[in-house]
Amino acid sequence: MAGTGGRRERLRAETTAEIKQVALELMASGGPDAITLRAIAREIGMTANAIYGYFATRDDLITTLINEVYTALADTVDTAWQNAPVDDPAGRIQAWAQAFRGWALANPEGFRLVYGDPVPGYQAPAGGPAPDAAHRVCTGIAALADAAWPYAERRLPAHSDFQWSDFDDGLLAKVRPAFPDLPPAGVALALRIWGHLHGLVSLEIYGHLRTQMIDADKLFQEEIVQLVRSLGIEPEGRRPSPASG
């Protein structure tokens, strides 16, 4: 067989990349539904069946796309919150939330692809289509929860009984080494924060907020402020010390 630099393999990689890129363009212009093998082939100048040489089935292609799009989302939000000062946990949470919603608004079809029913009849593989990217996103929020934990802990009275066994091992493999001081309840807090923000963005992207409210942005900004406040850290770096509560 040819080595890594073989001509054939290079062409193959290029064609694979082109298929994916055309698929993403179709999705951006016509929604996830527009991702059809025939449309991709038409655009590239191939026969639909030729794509089967690169992806075993349409669902395989979709899964790959979900992976890439989800990874792009994770990159975006990670970059955003990591660019905020380390000593400003409230600012980091704000950055995460704004980046998450901003990405969703800029890539609504991508959001639907990752978080919705992507495409007619699509069946995600066992363990989800993009577990790594999902864990990355959750780990990002866990970082925010970890930074806020000294403040938030006292706001979450000790009735919650989360244990490590409640969580997915793949997630914990990333979270526990990175944030050794974050207890199970802290991970639960991270997931709840994720849920809060995902809920509003999801309602907005799918048009359910628009039928209730003119300006979804205002609602989201309020949500961020209240989220930060509920964690016991004030926006814009003005926050009490953990000791003074």
Added chain:
Amino acid sequence: MAGTGGRRERLRAETTAEIKQVALELMASGGPDAITLRAIAREIGMTANAIYGYFATRDDLITTLINEVYTALADTVDTAWQNAPVDDPAGRIQAWAQAFRGWALANPEGFRLVYGDPVPGYQAPAGGPAPDAAHRVCTGIAALADAAWPYAERRLPAHSDFQWSDFDDGLLAKVRPAFPDLPPAGVALALRIWGHLHGLVSLEIYGHLRTQMIDADKLFQEEIVQLVRSLGIEPEGRRPSPASG
């Protein structure tokens, strides 16, 4: 034309009902994607084109189904929270949240139909497919927010500047007469609560929580407790008076 009780009209109503029921059965067993005119016709014993005598297009049928399913959801949650004691706002919120998630878990395909990308290529009509049901759901949460408002108000410091003009007129037409003491910020609070709960349930229904957590129920129960607490009302009726804060 025949009167309201005419034989023809009765038969027509029966066939219309049968089409919708078969569609819902197909959805329950095979997901929203399974709702195809041809499958419905096959099940009923008609030709696919015969359905065009009852619904102008497939999207029309889908819109009707969304309306019915959304209404069923609204009925369920309304019944649930209204059955809790009036003087137990925390219990009512709990009832709403449990009923919402319970309905979603019992009717995951219905949840996807209402809140997700229902069906390949479906385009919801302007104003959303089921604005009435959506407003009913939001009005229900507004009732909960209204009951909690005397307690919650002091937890939401006065930096939010919501106005009536921020919200949809159809929603306000239901909310303002029913809860004359609830200010715009209270409606915003209701929408945020909706977002919180929708987010977690949506992540769960679409399988995104399962890749992070073993027991989504535990997370949701924690969410309810913290939600009630954040509003300043204690669970199970033990709550401070608004005056004592």
Added chain:
DNA sequence: CGAGCGACTATACGCCGTGAAGTTTCTATA
């Protein structure tokens, strides 16, 4: 009784995913 209308079928078109079989083109080896 007969005209008209409503309910329904038959046929057809262009989409879709995908399987089977055939063809071309490149590559590795004898």
Added chain:
DNA sequence: TATAGAAACTTCACGGCGTATAGTCGCTCG
């Protein structure tokens, strides 16, 4: 360098989809 084989791609085919058009049957009412 000749050649066997693999890889890339095409052609043809099948069944499913929404839906447009035209035609058919039977009930109902004047």
